[in-house]
Amino acid sequence: MFVKNKNLKGEVIRLNQKLTINDIAKMSGVAKSTVSRYLNGGSVRNVTAQKIKKVIEENNYEPNVFARLNAKESRIIGLTVPGFNSVTTPRLVEAIVDYLKKNGYTPLIMDTENDIGEEIRCIERLKNMNVDGIMVLATKITEQYEQTLKRLEIPILFLGQRFKGQNSIINDDYNAGYAVGRYIGNRRFNEVYMLWVSEEDQAVGVERRQGVIDGLSSCGIKPKNIIETTFFYNDAVDNIRKFADRIQKPAAIVCATDRIAFGVYKVMLERGISIPDEVSVVGFGNYETGELVHPPLTTVKFDWKNWGEISAEAMIQMILEKPVGSLQINPYELIERKSVIEK
Numbered sequence: 493m494f495v496k497n498k499n500l501k502g503e504v505i506r507l508n509q510k511l512t513i514n515d516i517a518k519m520s521g522v523a524k525s526t527v528s529r530y531l532n533g534g535s536v537r538n539v540t541a542q543k544i545k546k547v548i549e550e551n552n553y554e555p556n557v558f559a560r561l562n563a564k565e566s567r568i569i570g571l572t573v574p575g576f577n578s579v580t581t582p583r584l585v586e587a588i589v590d591y592l593k594k595n596g597y598t599p600l601i602m603d604t605e606n607d608i609g610e611e612i613r614c615i616e617r618l619k620n621m622n623v624d625g626i627m628v629l630a631t632k633i634t635e636q637y638e639q640t641l642k643r644l645e646i647p648i649l650f651l652g653q654r655f656k657g658q659n660s661i662i663n664d665d666y667n668a669g670y671a672v673g674r675y676i677g678n679r680r681f682n683e684v685y686m687l688w689v690s691e692e693d694q695a696v697g698v699e700r701r702q703g704v705i706d707g708l709s710s711c712g713i714k715p716k717n718i719i720e721t722t723f724f725y726n727d728a729v730d731n732i733r734k735f736a737d738r739i740q741k742p743a744a745i746v747c748a749t750d751r752i753a754f755g756v757y758k759v760m761l762e763r764g765i766s767i768p769d770e771v772s773v774v775g776f777g778n779y780e781t782g783e784l785v786h787p788p789l790t791t792v793k794f795d796w797k798n799w800g801e802i803s804a805e806a807m808i809q810m811i812l813e814k815p816v817g818s819l820q821i822n823p824y825e826l827i828e829r830k831s832v833i834e835k
Contacts, residue, residue, distance in 0.1 A: 570618030587800020647810035665700035668824035673707015683716040728755030750775035787830035
């Protein structure tokens with residue numbers, strides 16, 4: 493199917509519904525190389541840029557992403573994620589994608605399925621596809637990982653995990669954990685439990701965990717037990733059931749994430765144990781569902797929009813070869829609701 497349009501000289505041009513750069517050049521009355529430069533973020537006179545922009549907007553032109561991968565500057569940024577089965581990852585990705593698009597960059601997202609080997613392979617693929625930079629929502633850092641990065645000459649930004657020698661943007665996990673430890677430690681509990689993920693996860697499994705332990709210790713308290721689980725709800729439920737009947741009340745259970753905390757809610761309901769009168773519960777993440785459970789869950793909020801925006805901006809600055817802090821930290825806020833007994 494064809495449509496008709498006219499260039500600035502009044503000449504009729506017959507076009508397929510999908511425009512090409514050559515079509516835009518004819519309709520704008522400029523050279524094809526000028527349109528290409530405009531689309532790739534190069535320097536174009538303002539008057540010329542407005543002509544090209546007008547044609548693009550009137551015809552709803554979408555540039556061919558894969559053709560741009562062959563350009564010297566593709567204006568495409570790779571993003572690897574461990575999966576979308578968490579609450580937090582989609583929030584962060586949404587903020588990153590929105591910011592990149594507003595600044596003229598196209599995100600190319602790869603799902604690594606929580607596989608460290610696949611994560612490394614995805615980084616290598618993105619490098620070979622000629623993206624301008626790569627953002628990595630990392631799972632963990634290994635020696636093989638470090639060796640791979642040494643031979644890749646491309647801007648890489650790590651999110652969520654601190655990576656020595658590389659630019660990283662992380663949540664303030666240690667201090668958030670410390671604040672929760674102090675918050676629980678200042679109340680009177682017979683026992684305090686921690687339901688936590690493996691230390692393979694440096695951010696949550698190590699830094700956030702140590703923050704909670706140190707916060708409790710500042711109040712003269714040690715956790716009765718640290719029960720290992722995973723980030724998955726069903727695993728949390730299974731692990732809580734193993735010790736729920738042995739809890740000496742009143743007790744507190746500090747959970748690595750809100751999703752794990754929801755597992756505690758399920759098991760306490762099964763056992764007829766009252767929250768917070770008998771068992772207090774606190775999580776991390778500030779999931780929307782935390783306000784809907786009964787009682788509403790006390791939790792820690794990380795500013796996901798801020799994290800996504802500062803990460804995307806840092807990536808752009810790195811591509812432009814401008815200075816970026818090697819480590820940036822996203823702040824937290826303790827959200828006190830009704831799942832922890834009052835002093």
